[in-house]
């Protein structure tokens with residue numbers, strides 16, 4: 258099959274896609290359902306509703322970047338495809354937030370790792386009172402989404418970057434497994450984070466959004482959902498505004514959308530922001546609270562062999578050796594994986610300058626990096642962060658790293674260095690502003706044990722934002738119910754990563770797809786029978 | 788917890804200082820400007836989208852210390868100009884709120900009074916020596932105050948990310964760029980080939 262940009266070639270002929278920056282006057286649009294956000298939650302929901310015969314309007318704040326824009330160039334891709342031009346950080350600047358802002362949302366830039374929600378997490382959520390989230394009731398929805406998105410364990414041998422994690426785990430007797438990926442006909446080149454240049458990645462951009470469009474849905478992009486208008490317990494309209502795709506400044510044109518039902522899928526940080534801007538009834542002040550990040554730290558190894566960490570499927574091996582190390586609700590566990598290392602990203606995250614920076618960069622072909630996703634939100638000492646509105650109505654996330662998380666991060670630093678030395682690393686350094694390179698694990702371990710870890714000195718990241726509109730059956734501790742239905746407003750749902758009551762404990766995309774498929778299917782039935 | 792309040796207070800002090808310093812030192816600054824040594828060669832591209840002349844001058848001084856090229860030298864003036872215009876390009880895509888934060892940082896660094904107080908560099912940027920600049924960067928990097936750590940991280944990240952991301956410098960990190968045969972097989976590179 259030849260590769261083409263489905264949005265600009267024949268395939269897309271007849272699809273209704275509207276660039277809001279080109280609208281010359283305000284608009285009022287009526288529809289059955291409006292879906293805000295076209296990422297994992299929104300894309301899945303829009304397709305299922307459109308397939309059920311409902312009129313669907315998709316609203317996306319980001320631009321329509323498709324194949325023709327995906328040129329495997331970091332400096333071009335990151336500013337265009339990520340929230341705040343890749344400059345999003347937590348309020349104190351301590352955690353860099355990577356999140357998509359483009360049609361397809363974060364799925365357009367994600368690294369294709371596709372895990373079912375761990376049974377431990379589903380059971381924990383069920384114990385919190387969530388309905389329909391037992392491993393048994395979710396299984397058919399995972400099956401369904403795996404089929405839709407081509408999710409299968411990666412059968413190509415892992416690239417050398419992933420092999421380091423694999424062989425280190427083998428030597429230490431730690432568990433490791435092959436990662437399932439959402440790809441069809443993947444070329445194994447590794448540019449998933451800059452927008453897949455071959456359409457192989459089964460992101461929402463090339464699957465469910467086109468699916469919805471071909472069933473008559475329309476897509477408005479460069480259009481920000483500002484706020485919902487309520488009357489009593491019902492939503493009357495969604496007020497939207499065109500946004501300049503580069504500066505992100507609001508433009509004069511406004512679009513008002515009137516629908517029978519409103520689905521907010523603007524993700525963690527994004528969905529609570531819309532609800533906060535709308536003064537949504539929130540008697541227990543829960544909106545925006547309990548936002549989770551899977552805080553990520555990392556270590557860098559110089560390997561004797563060539564690694565070329567910029568080549569090949571970015572993530573294919575993981576280790577859960579320490580993910581549930583102290584039970585589900587005990588000390589913070591972490592999942593170990595590797596990140597792809599392209600030059601700009603590498604130079605940006607190591608936090609050095611001058612000679613030290615150049616010395617590390619010269620060795621890029623021999624660099625391996627390992628990262629840990631720390632599982633936040635399962636213990637009361639990890640209550641997550643809070644989304645607040647800035648004076649211009651855009652969000653800021655305050656996320657304090659608690660002592661509990663620092664303990665988890667420290668243990669993760671140690672284990673990552675251990676696995677790299679076990680795999681034969683010549684030198685290892687922690688991604689920490691003060692860390693030198695170490696020649697032996699004992700030296701690295703001593704340094705880390707003695708170090709008091711602090712924000713802005715430990716280099717921390719997140720690519721997994723969750724929570725802020727927690728699901729639950731009790732309105733005093735949750736924003737929406739287990740179906741994603743808002744507790745206080747009748748015709749309003751939230752369907753995306755923001756409804757998770759804790760973090761997932763695994764890369765979240767398949768958790769979102771499966772949950773959204775179930776919730777959207779129920780919603781379609783409800784709207785059809787009404 | 789006490790650390791956070793401490794650094795918050797420090798930040799507050801800085802932000803209180805800034806508006807005061809802006810008005811108090813404008814006259815002072817304009818007096819200084821003429822006595823400042825001009826850079827050997829003016830910046831090539833002064834048509835920035837976001838940066839102004841002052842902030843470009845700061846970048847010019849800092850980059851020659853932050854970036855060490857393959858040969859062990861500082862990058863040439865032309866390279867620095869290109870680099871600054873790429874940083875400017877990246878900043879255009881920052882959110883309005885984050886652009887404002889970067890502006891505040893550059894204001895702090897361009898006004899003599901606040902610059903001297905926070906970096907120890909009292910002379911105009913073009914007169915600062917490499918060792919002055921190194922001292923300032925290390926002080927900010929290792930400071931007890933979060934606001935300075937944050938300033939260091941912003942400067943270091945922007946400079947390093949942009950420099951090593953530029954195709955002209957891929958070779959310095961041994962990165963070969965996207966495989967040629969793959970580009971040849973993809974439609975999005977076709978028009979470019981024809982164009983040259």
Ligand SMILES: Cc1cc2nc3c(=O)[nH]c(=O)nc-3n(C[C@H](O)[C@H](O)[C@H](O)COP(=O)(O)OP(=O)(O)OC[C@H]3O[C@@H](n4cnc5c(N)ncnc54)[C@H](O)[C@@H]3O)c2cc1C
Pocket residue numbers: 293294295296297298299316317318319355356357358359360361362363364366367368369370371372450480481482483522523524525527528531572720721722752753754755763764765766767769
């Ligand atoms: C670099 C990177 C790598 C990742 N790798 C993986 C991986 O390998 N495996 C995995 O499982 N997960 C991965 N993730 C995470 C995963 O992609 C996300 O968790 C998932 O896409 C979140 O789904 P969502 O629907 O909640 O939000 P998103 O997919 O982010 O979609 C939300 C959309 O809403 C839009 N929006 C926000 N506010 C508004 C508004 N006011 N009006 C209109 N639109 C709005 C946004 O622009 C965005 O397009 C990665 C993420 C990143 C950034």
Ligand code: SF4
Pocket residue numbers: 369440442443444445446447448449450452453454455456457458569570571
């Ligand atoms: S590795 Fe596969 S999915 Fe990722 S960018 Fe390359 S072709 Fe696309």
